[in-house]
Amino acid sequence: MSDTLLKVRDLKIGATIYPPGEKPKDIEIVHGVSFDLAPGKVLGLIGESGAGKSTIGLASMAYGRGGVRITGGEVWVNGRDILKTGLRDVRKLRGGEVTYVSQSAAASFNPAKKIMDQVVEAAVEQKKFSRKEAEERARTLFAKLGLPDPDNIGERYPHQVSGGQLQRCMTALALCPEPDLVVFDEPTTALDVTTQIDVLMAIKEAIRDTGVAALYITHDLAVVAQVSDDIMVLKMGNTVEYGSVDQIINNPQEEYTQALVSVRSIEHEEKAPTPDPVLSVRNITARYKGTQFDVLHNVNVDLYPGQTLAVVGESGSGKSTLARVITGLLPPREGEIEFAGRTLSPDLKGRSREDLRELQMIYQMADVAMNPRQTVGTIIGRPLEFYFGMRGGEKRKRIIELLDEIELGEKFMDRYPAELSGGQKQRVCIARSLAAKPKMIICDEVTSALDPLVADGILKLLLDLQKIEDVAYLFITHDLATVRAISDNIAVMYQGKVQRYGGKSKVLSPPFDDYTDLLLSSVPEMKLGWLEEVIANRKMESAGN
Amino acid sequence: MKNIPVSALIGLFFTALYFLGAIFAPLLAPYGVGEVVGDVWEPASAEFLLGTDNIGRDLLTRMIYGGQTTIFIATAATVLSFTTGSILGFIAAEAGGWLDQAMSRFVDLIMSIPTLIFALVVLSVMPVTIPTLIVVMGLLDSTRVYRLARAVAVDIEVMDYVEAARLRGEKTTWIIFREILPNALSPLVAEMGLRFIFAVLFVSTLSFLGLGVQPPAADWGGIVKENKDGIVYGIPAALIPAFAIATLAISVNLVADWVLNRTTSLKGGRG
Helix, strand or coil: CCCCCEEEEEEEEEEEECCCCCCCEEEEEEEEEEEEECCCCEEEEECCCCCCHHHHHHHCCCCCCCCEEEEEEEEEECCEECCCCCHHHHHHHECCCEEEECCCHHHHCCCCCCHHHHHHHHHHHCCCCCHHHHHHHHHHHHHHCCCCCCCCHHHCCHHHCCHHHHHHHHHHHHHCCCCCEEEEECCCCCCCHHHHHHHHHHHHHHHHHHCCEEEEEECCHHHHHHHCCEEEEEECCEEEEEEEHHHHHHCCCCHHHHHHHCCCCCCCCCCCCCCCCCEEEEEEEEECCCCCCEEEEEEEEEECCCCEEEEECCCCCCHHHHHHHHHCCCCCCEEEEEECCEECCCCHHHCCHHHHHHEEEECCCHHHHCCCCCCHHHHHHHHHHHHHCCCHHHHHHHHHHHHHHCCCCHHHCCCCHHHCCHHHHHHHHHHHHHHCCCCEEEEECCCCCCCHHHHHHHHHHHHHHHHHHCCEEEEEECCHHHHHHHCCEEEEEECCEEEEEEEHHHHCCCCCCHHHHHHHHHCCCCCCCHHHHHHHCCCCCCCCC | CCCCCHHHHHHHHHHHHHHHHHHCHHHHCCCCCCCECCCCCCCCCCCCCCCECCCCEEHHHHHHHHHHHHHHHHHHHHHHHHHHHHHHHHHHHHHCHHHHHHHHHHHHHHHCCCHHHHHHHHHHHCCCCHHHHHHHHHHHHHHHHHHHHHHHHHHHHCCHHHHHHHHHCCCHHHHHHHHHHHHHHHHHHHHHHHHHHHHHHHHHHHHHCCCCCCCCCCCHHHHHHHHHHHHHHCCHHHHHHHHHHHHHHHHHHHHHHHHHHHHHHHHCCCC
16 A cells, blocks of 8 residues: 555546526536645645535545536545445445545434434444444544543434534544544534634544544635645635645745735724714613523623724624614613614614614625525615615616725626625625615624635725725624724623623733633634644633533 | 427417417307307317317317316416415515414415315305306415415515615515515416416316306316216217316426426526
């Protein structure tokens, strides 16, 4: 056997697309990618969505997802070309020699079966271990991955453990049959930062202890820098750069890699608070209808005209609920909201058209925030018509102005949302809220569904527009890098309470409370050895444990 | 409009044939609808292309006028059931709460009674005229449309763009007609094809049972009834309207299928 475990040569992958109203077309999505992976090494595949990284990962198991076909090249695993060996051999390979960890453990586990049954299934099926041996091995792996109560956790059902734990169970599942290679497909992307760090550490240690080789697929360069030996940067199915971690992070050669490394380079000077806030949230306590549990406890924050207040926290911290209370979708149990000098009605129905116009909202998922059956012109034009009674040429002129402001231009006017990219969709949503000439916009995780470079563009646009339109943003996010980039004031939320609140420089400088410290230290940095450093210095366990 | 599959072309051809026949019935029919022009059950000849019926009327004429009646009643009933069903369904989904509950449970109640029995009871106590038929059929069918429309609208209603419209301050009518309706259209159109066919079958059944279209007016179900005794003597007069009903059903389905395929591709559906 040679010293390369996985050898990929000139891999080409194609798919058939079905454009509406046209004949199906064959396209190539990966254009001749080559790499080697030695036993026990980790190769990081990185790129934006559509770069073909998951497709390449699955191709190393000779698998193509949903109509994707491997059209050319060679994939050698343990000295044989798995694209030529036939289905019976491939079946032995999958789940035996090569295993897979997917992005969403919650969607990948069968909710009706106990975790242990699923973890040992492949190992037993492949006749690598007897059921008893496999269970023994699974328990060792659970312990190694830092899962609580490793002897009994396998007896639980998937919904009885947290998201971070389930992701680690899936890693145990992949490692159980003693594979030679594990494909990790964005294993931490769906997790909160504080949980991500534990899962990352567990994966890294498990890889080291078992001596397995791994393909680690992610869009986050800072994450991949922590776990891999080599990195391959992909763009639109082509290799952009391929080298050691050290070289890619510290000395990137290609322009695209440099852009990825230096992403989030936006600088924003913190502004001092002015005397009259545009929005004052006073002692808000809220719960959802039919529940006995307060999601928000006595929340107090202010937002000043033309400034940005970032609300940060993990999932479940109540930050989106706060937005629902401010918009009137969820009337609070106690407290009140002052907006532009007047007290807002707690219920949406009691608000005047002026209240609604001055308080706009941008959503996380731009795809579902726009009616797929309306053109961009209609989407942006409706607020103009509705609030200002604009018609015909006047309306058209204003729509074009707005399209220019969001850097898209007139030609986008007659397109449908399905014909736009993710970043363009979010831009249209921004234009729609600006059309109302608001005093304040609530931005609910507006960049978290976007690729880093695109997200960067959106943030820059938002900052520029803030200068032009003098609009205030309430920026809800879980991403601290974003917060650093754009905010003036920060509110850190934890379990429905504001944990820390004030100007950006004050909130982000020590002394920290334990939670803020955990949150801040958990944001992956593009630095080798960062992960070990953080784990060693932690004061508080994350909630996902 | 290019790339129409063969099945859809066949469907379009027959659907168009029957609808055009219905619209231009007075021009196309060689004789009057109630006119006795020959002997009983004459075979097909140059004079009577499909032969004559049980009392010597021209069968082709009867078929053309019958098609007109059947298709008109079915179309009107479908339109009625769709407008009431979908608007009420959308309102229920949008309003939610007790109104939704009250309407949905009422619809469940109506649906728990077999439609044919229900229609027979209503029609036996009311004067059987074409408007009554349409209203009875349309309202009974609207329960099924209501269910579909409500189910589809509930899914759309939780979308962010509907919430955005609500936050903008839009009225319920705008939300229903501009945000929900365009996105609910493709399943509704597919259902419309099916419901139209059920309406054709339903009115034919009623006429066959004698509670539908009353003689001397012709309709396909009625023609089957009038000529059914001929089958025993090997006379195919009753099979001709049956064949017409079957081909209309199949072809409308083929068209509906094609329309559904085309529109769902927007959402990344089948090609």
